[in-house]
Amino acid sequence: MAIKTSAFGYPKIGPNRELKKVVESYWAGQISKEDLFKQTEEIQIQRLKTLKEAELDYIPSNDFSLYDFILDISTMLGVIPKRFGNSYDLDTYFAMARGSKTAIACEMTKWFDTNYHYIVPEFENEFKLLKNRPLDSYKFAKEKLGIETKPVLVGPFTYIWLGKVPQKQEGTLIVHMVKARESDKFKELVNSVSKVYNQILKELESNGVKAIQLDEPALVLDIDESDVEVLIEAYKNLTDGIKNLEIFVHTYYESLSNYENIVFNLPVQGIGLDFTINDENFENLKKYGFPKDKKLIAGIVSGRDPWKIDFAKTVDFVNQILKFVDEDRLILSNSSPLFHLPVSLEPEKGHLDERLIELLSFANERLDELKTLKKIFNEGLPIPKQNLQALRDEFKDEEVRKKIAQIDEKNIGRKESFKERYVKQISLLGLPKFPTTTIGSFPQTKEVRKARADFTSGKISQDDYENFIKNQIKNAIEIQENLGLDVFVHGEFERSDMVEFFGQKMKGFAFTKNGWVQSYGTRCVRPPIIYGDVSRPEPMTVKEITYAQSLTSKPVKGMLTGPVTILNWSFYRKDIPKKEIAYQIALALSEEVLDLERAGIKIIQIDEPAFREGLPLKKSKQKEYLEWAVNAFKLTNEKVKPETQIQTHMCYSEFNEIIEYIYAMDSDVILIEASRSKGEILDAFEKFNYDHGIGPGVYDIHSPRIPSVEEMLEIAERSVKLIDKNLIWINPDCGLKTRNWEEVIPSLQNMVQVARIMRQRYGD
Numbered sequence: 028m029a030i031k032t033s034a035f036g037y038p039k040i041g042p043n044r045e046l047k048k049v050v051e052s053y054w055a056g057q058i059s060k061e062d063l064f065k066q067t068e069e070i071q072i073q074r075l076k077t078l079k080e081a082e083l084d085y086i087p088s089n090d091f092s093l094y095d096f097i098l099d100i101s102t103m104l105g106v107i108p109k110r111f112g113n114s115y116d117l118d119t120y121f122a123m124a125r126g127s128k129t130a131i132a133c134e135m136t137k138w139f140d141t142n143y144h145y146i147v148p149e150f151e152n153e154f155k156l157l158k159n160r161p162l163d164s165y166k167f168a169k170e171k172l173g174i175e176t177k178p179v180l181v182g183p184f185t186y187i188w189l190g191k192v193p194q195k196q197e198g199t200l201i202v203h204m205v206k207a208r209e210s211d212k213f214k215e216l217v218n219s220v221s222k223v224y225n226q227i228l229k230e231l232e233s234n235g236v237k238a239i240q241l242d243e244p245a246l247v248l249d250i251d252e253s254d255v256e257v258l259i260e261a262y263k264n265l266t267d268g269i270k271n272l273e274i275f276v277h278t279y280y281e282s283l284s285n286y287e288n289i290v291f292n293l294p295v296q297g298i299g300l301d302f303t304i305n306d307e308n309f310e311n312l313k314k315y316g317f318p319k320d321k322k323l324i325a326g327i328v329s330g331r332d333p334w335k336i337d338f339a340k341t342v343d344f345v346n347q348i349l350k351f352v353d354e355d356r357l358i359l360s361n362s363s364p365l366f367h368l369p370v371s372l373e374p375e376k377g378h379l380d381e382r383l384i385e386l387l388s389f390a391n392e393r394l395d396e397l398k399t400l401k402k403i404f405n406e407g408l409p410i411p412k413q414n415l416q417a418l419r420d421e422f423k424d425e426e427v428r429k430k431i432a433q434i435d436e437k438n439i440g441r442k443e444s445f446k447e448r449y450v451k452q453i454s455l456l457g458l459p460k461f462p463t464t465t466i467g468s469f470p471q472t473k474e475v476r477k478a479r480a481d482f483t484s485g486k487i488s489q490d491d492y493e494n495f496i497k498n499q500i501k502n503a504i505e506i507q508e509n510l511g512l513d514v515f516v517h518g519e520f521e522r523s524d525m526v527e528f529f530g531q532k533m534k535g536f537a538f539t540k541n542g543w544v545q546s547y548g549t550r551c552v553r554p555p556i557i558y559g560d561v562s563r564p565e566p567m568t569v570k571e572i573t574y575a576q577s578l579t580s581k582p583v584k585g586m587l588t589g590p591v592t593i594l595n596w597s598f599y600r601k602d603i604p605k606k607e608i609a610y611q612i613a614l615a616l617s618e619e620v621l622d623l624e625r626a627g628i629k630i631i632q633i634d635e636p637a638f639r640e641g642l643p644l645k646k647s648k649q650k651e652y653l654e655w656a657v658n659a660f661k662l663t664n665e666k667v668k669p670e671t672q673i674q675t676h677m678c679y680s681e682f683n684e685i686i687e688y689i690y691a692m693d694s695d696v697i698l699i700e701a702s703r704s705k706g707e708i709l710d711a712f713e714k715f716n717y718d719h720g721i722g723p724g725v726y727d728i729h730s731p732r733i734p735s736v737e738e739m740l741e742i743a744e745r746s747v748k749l750i751d752k753n754l755i756w757i758n759p760d761c762g763l764k765t766r767n768w769e770e771v772i773p774s775l776q777n778m779v780q781v782a783r784i785m786r787q788r789y790g791d
């Protein structure tokens with residue numbers, strides 16, 4: 028008897044983002060469809076080779092995708108909205124993801140609480156199996172490498188849960204959709220799709236496939252008894268008549284909900300549980316045990332965080348699990364898909380601090396960990412010697428720890444009430460009613476990007492670069508003067524990315540050379556790694572902001588990225604609570620805030636566009652998160668004078684359920700997204716009396732159109748009905764860095780016009 032290993036969700040992008048390059052050249056018409064297939068086959072073969080070398084007992088297949096694995100299922104099952112025509116080919120596939128001349132793209136949304144985004148299925152017709160992707164991919168691996176694989180795909184329950192059902196149509200473009208889970212069709216949809224899954228499985232079985240993995244991460248969400256009934260019914264359909272195919276259902280990102288009922292009653296051969304995220308699955312295992320007739324796929328190396336495992340501790344943990352599961356029924360695995368991690372640590376050697384390298388594991392290193400663990404158990408390999416804690420201690424900063432320990436969580440925040448502060452601020456700043464402002468960034472033109480690249484590669488000197496930035500700032504100030512805006516920004520020309528910029532200036536952050544992670548389709552990001560205690564060695568933004576302020580008598584805003592956003596867009600350490608990391612970043616930022624105030628800056632904006640992203644998947648845990656997230660934000664600015672105005676910016680529309688926490692952030696002014704959601708966000712204010720300054724973005728910066736005065740007025744007018752007119756600001760709904768000046772100037776001209784009209788209508 029021996030312990031087995033399994034893996035899944037290995038990155039699709041290739042070690043050097045080959046997938047991005049191939050697919051984007053196909054879109055640009057530079058390569059043919061045949062070339063696309065040939066080159067992506069290469070990437071797939073490389074992936075399979077790496078997986079084969081990991082000596083897994085279950086090598087995954089069907090976890091490669093040209094764009095998105097949910098879109099793969101939709102196009103496999105004929106879930107193709109009518110607007111894309113009635114024949115299906117590769118271009119239909121990409122059109123669904125990106126839109127075409129005749130059809131708007133399907134919606135894209137965040138995959139659970141990760142930074143991956145999937146294409147939302149639209150259930151408007153019957154399911155019909157157009158092609159059996161898992162089978163094709165099984166055969167591919169067998170033909171090319173002669174290996175037996177376990178196809179992986181998202182299971183029927185989660186697939187339906189994530190989709191939407193069209194309701195009524197408005198005009199030609201807008202279709203109102205309801206989340207499938209919240210529609211009255213949920214049960215029926217899961218039921219009918221499970222029959223098509225059964226067809227897929229039957230074909231797999233008759234082609235000699237031995238095992239399949241069905242991912243059901245929706246089972247970690249807040250599901251109720253009736254959901255479990257729907258699930259079990261579906262799996263009865265799905266497994267009907269299947270005899271020789273092992274079916275493993277995987278859950279991850281959180282602990283399985285309704286553990287006892289699902290683990291014991293789901294008619295499958297194996298259950299995958301995430302043991303890396305917290306100890307709840309293990310607690311349930313101890314409490315309820317594990318069925319004797321099932322296999323446990325134990326997720327013991329994380330797909331989400333990049334920290335190397337502690338071998339001694341992991342071996343000990345596996346031994347604990349063995350008290351509840353027989354050795355020949357235990358399969359060790361990664362807990363969640365590996366594509367949340369970069370491909371390999373190899374390119375970082377010589378780039379990152381050696382000690383940090385010792386602490387990290389990316390996807391390839393996770394496979395090595397599984398291989399080593401198997402050898403420890405099955406071949407008696409000695410446990411590798413490690414000293415992780417000693418290494419971590421080298422990045423410890425006692426000063427920072429002391430400050431965190433002194434925080435009195437019950438008394439965080441500014442002492443004067445908003446009302447007292449706001450009166451002082453408005454009179455000091457001399458602002459009119461309906462003040463106009465922007466969100467921070469101005470166009471990052473080719474010229475700006477080239478200057479930055481030239482500076483990074485050493486082509487131009489620091490002085491030349493700084494002068495270049497100064498000129499950009501000067502130009503932006505002139506433009507804002509001419510437009511007649513009330514509150515200015517410096518334009519953020521010196522920043523490539525709003526998190527990277529601050530991370531590079533703070534201690535405790537590391538940046539990889541090649542640590543790309545897929546965010547959606549061909550878009551990849553390189554998240555910073557927070558590995559040590561965070562502090563700010565010196566001012567980060569004061570030079571540029573004070574220079575901008577010296578050019579004008581109008582107030583120029585200090586511009587910072589908030590602590591919660593910096594944290595949520597980074598890989599963060601696991602040896603201290605997430606809350607403490609947020610507080611560390613907040614304290615570092617608070618020093619910057621005070622430096623700006625001391626330098627004469629009267630308004631400071633602290634952006635939190637990712638405030639909502641860290642929201643826990645289980646409702647019962649959300650309150651705790653929101654409370655410390657609010658505290659972290661307040662810590663950044665609690666010490667400023669009452670007359671210093673704090674603004675913040677957020678840009679998403681699911682705002683309603685967290686509005687009380689946004690209010691609790693106690694920002695003097697909040698600039699939010701409202702135009703894209705057609706003012707839907709304003710509904711929140713019908714129920715909630717938001718009596719702080721607020722700028723409901725009057726135009727959508729994501730569209731290249733120049734918004735008319737009339738359409739912006741509509742949102743401004745709607746706001747006046749819901750919010751005190753003395754508190755309303757007029758602004759776009761996000762930063763303007765992706766636009767060009769030819770769009771920005773006329774758009775802002777119109778926006779200023781809107782403010783003037785509002786002042787005439789409502790007095791100043």
Ligand code: GLN
Nearest residue numbers: 466467468634636762763
């Ligand atoms: N201040 C940032 C900008 O204008 C905010 C970006 C964001 O919301 N993501 O670019």
Ligand code: ZN
Nearest residue numbers: 636678761762
């Ligand atoms: Zn934004």
